[in-house]
Every structure is written in C-alpha cells, then in structure tokens.
Amino acid sequence: xxxxxxxxxxxxxxxxxxxxxxxxxxxxxxxxxxxxxxxxxxxxxxxxxxxxxxxxxxxxxxxxxxxxxxxxxxxxxxxxxxxxxxxxxxxxxxxxxxxxxxxxxxxxxxxxxxxxxxxxxxxx
Numbered sequence: 150x151x152x153x154x155x156x157x158x159x160x161x162x163x164x165x166x167x168x169x170x171x172x173x174x175x176x177x178x179x180x181x182x183x184x185x186x187x188x189x190x191x192x193x194x195x196x197x198x199x200x201x202x203x204x205x206x207x208x209x210x211x212x213x214x215x216x217x218x219x220x221x222x223x224x225x226x227x228x229x230x231x232x233x234x235x236x237x238x239x240x241x242x243x244x245x246x247x248x249x250x251x252x253x254x255x256x257x258x259x260x261x262x263x264x265x266x267x268x269x270x271x272x273x
Contacts, residue, residue, distance in 0.1 A: 150268065151176045151193065155186040155200040155212065156230075161253075165199055165230065168257045172264065183212025190222050197267050202231035202238065210241060217246035226267035230255065 152174055156162045166177050178193055180186035184207040186200065198216065202209035209229060217223050226248045233239075234252045242250050248270070249263040 150174050150196045151178065152197045152199060153178050153180065153186060153189055153193070153195045155180045155183060155198065155204070155209065157181050157201065157204040161201065161230075165260065168260045169264070171257065172261050174264070183207030183209060183215065186212055187215060190216070190225075195222075195225055197264065198225055198227045199230055199264075200227065202229060202233045202242075210238075210245060213242065213245050213247055226270050228263050228267060230260065 152169055154162050154165045154177055156165070162179050169177055178189055178195065180189050182204040183200070189195070200209045200212055209231060213227055213229065216225065216227060227246065228249045228251065229242050229247045230251045230253060232253045239250055248267055251259055251263055
C-alpha cells in the first residue's frame with residue numbers, strides 16, 4: 150500500500166508516517182501542499198491520501214476537490230487530518246467527497262482506525 154501524506158508541517162508528516170509504520174505501512178510519499186501532491190499523483194500509484202486542510206499554495210479542501218473531480222484519481226480514499234473543527238468545514242469536506250475527517254490533535258488509534266477503514270474500502 151502506497152500512502153501520500155500531505156501537510157506543510159514536517160513534524161506532522163513525521164507523526165503520520167510513524168503511525169503508518171506502526172500498522173505495517175512502509176511505503177509513504179510526502180508533499181508539502183496540494184499543488185505538490187497533485188504532481189505526485191501524476192507520477193506515482195497512490196492507494197490512500199492523508200491530507201491537512203490549512204496549507205499554502207493549495208489548501209487541503211481545494212486539493213480534495215481537485216482529486217474528486219479527476220477521473221483517474223477520484224476513487225483513491227481521502228482522509229482529511231486537520232485542526233479545522235468547525236461544522237461548516239466538516240460539511241464542506243463531506244460534500245466534496247472526503248472519506249474520513251479527523252480533527253487534530255488526534256490519537257494514533259483514531260488515525261489507525263480511519264486508515265483501516267480506508268484499507269478495507271480498497272481491499273488492501
């Protein structure tokens with residue numbers, strides 16, 4: 150399973166990578182924003198996207214919308230991991246096609262549970 154972790158904060162990418170490693174996922178690609186992540190998706194086969202919302206250049210919600218409107222990548226499960234806890238933001242993400250929404254700070258168990266659900270969805 151190849152996972153794309155998108156967050157402008159390197160420490161958060163490392164935290165997510167450590168949780169992934171704990172559950173046996175070693176293949177992780179990183180991007181600092183949605184724009185960079187879209188470039189990665191053109192070059193790599195990705196099975197799961199874990200993205201922050203608040204990032205420079207292209208926000209997570211704009212990245213989510215771009216992914217879900219692209220026929221070649223729209224079926225990749227997309228987890229939003231963000232400090233954006235406002236109901237309006239969560240509803241916008243759901244309407245835009247997010248598969249799961251986790252509010253920071255999160256526990257490793259919560260992230261692991263969301264990843265396991267995504268893995269079951271794609272049969273990996």
